[in-house]
């Protein structure tokens with residue numbers, strides 16, 4: 001079957017995560033990423049030839065993680081929840097301008113700036129909210145510290161990043177920020193000798209729990225009674241003091257803000273398929289993985305703290321240089337304590353995504369395979385998953401989304417947050433049971 005037809009099947013099945021890898025691999029022909037209500041998807045028109053078989057690199061089909069582990073890290077990780085770890089710290093940028101402007105501690109932005117200023121890279125590939133219009137986001141090349149800072153913060157809607165690879169200048173070196181599956185594909189492309197991928201010397205990746213379909217923004221505005229004619233003039237997902245709030249300013253000057261824990265009510269209605277199917281929370285194939293350092297102690301202090309995981313000695317050395325020069329603060333931490341902060345989301349990915357993918361396949365639908373399965377899945381965990389999936393199924397359709405807009409956000413936010421915390425408590429025993437002893441069964445590599 002021609003590659004583009006196989007990719008189209010993956011897109012139609014809803015498994016495409018919009019990474020842009022297949023478009024990057026086009027040798028000749030008409031291909032681009034196109035915006036849809038479900039995020040960017042590839043448009044592959046007419047006869048197309050590829051540098052390499054794009055289906056082998058498609059995370060919508062699945063990437064064999066154990067195989068990639070053995071090639072990138074020369075062995076499997078000691079801990080399958082977090083991936084291979086060289087060092088783990090809690091940290092933040094020393095420069096308050098960077099830290100206050102960032103999603104958590106500003107570690108990703110300050111590392112990119114340091115790589116640029118020490119000429120380790122010629123430019124950074126980052127994602128910027130506000131392009132081509134305020135509610136959308138695009139991957140861009142940042143050549144200055146100011147451009148990197150202007151792209152700080154997390155973008156919680158899907159953005160393709162890897163389709164930029166063919167635009168890299170020959171002979172130049174880059175760092176990229178990308179989500180977990182995109183980091184894994186990029187590693188595969190490097191291993192396969194795809195030259196633009198090899199020009200990317202450093203991968204910096206956020207921990208990634210959930211993202212939202214783009215039309216969540218429109219529905220959020222309806223719950224705030226903003227008229228459709230009043231367009232968005234600016235949008236920030238994590239404005240203000242950490243953990244930050246969603247801030248939307250409209251052309252008429254209205255400023256709508258919602259605490260992060262409140263606008264989470266959009267998740268059951270708009271959670272992306274990629275968030276539900278991916279088994280990698282900690283960005284296991286990034287050189288540097290960074291998440292929020294959730295703990296009551298840090299949250300009380302505000303300002304912004306990150307969990308900072310270096311996955312190889314070179315990145316550890318770069319962090320040590322930055323620390324020595326007073327650019328970042330890093331406090332020692334152990335991997336166990338760091339993953340405990342994210343136990344709920346790690347379970348959502350490492351066991352939840354596996355169960356969800358399996359259930360889809362049993363129902364005769366396509367879903368990606370990551371080459372491993374959790375051992376000893378107990379019945380209570382499967383039961384919890386059935387409840388979660390039932391809620392997503394019930395919420396993720398047009399009627400439920402419309403009903404949601406009938407209620408004001410001021411009411412939905414706190415109610416949802418209360419229910420979320422209750423559910424977290426109820427499901428905690430099942431979700432944490434056996435998590436520390438997480439072991440996997442590995443299937444034969446298929447690629």
Ligand SMILES: Cc1cc2nc3c(=O)[nH]c(=O)nc-3n(C[C@H](O)[C@H](O)[C@H](O)COP(=O)(O)OP(=O)(O)OC[C@H]3O[C@@H](n4cnc5c(N)ncnc54)[C@H](O)[C@@H]3O)c2cc1C
Pocket residue numbers: 101102103104105106107108109110126127128151152153154155156157158159161177178179206207208209210211290291292293306342345
């Ligand atoms: C969709 C998504 C879900 C997340 N879920 C969680 C979670 O559940 N738990 C948790 O602890 N942390 C999560 N994070 C990570 C967290 O929000 C911060 O990104 C992380 O702590 C890094 O903070 P920082 O201050 O060092 O980053 P900053 O210094 O603010 O830099 C962030 C960098 O990431 C880039 N970036 C932002 N969004 C994207 C994107 N969509 N694709 C590629 N690059 C991007 C920006 O261009 C910027 O360079 C998520 C991030 C994203 C994008």
Ligand code: SF4
Pocket residue numbers: 007010011015016017018019020021022023041042054057058059060061
């Ligand atoms: S997941 Fe990536 S490689 Fe696969 S079809 Fe979508 S954009 Fe292409």
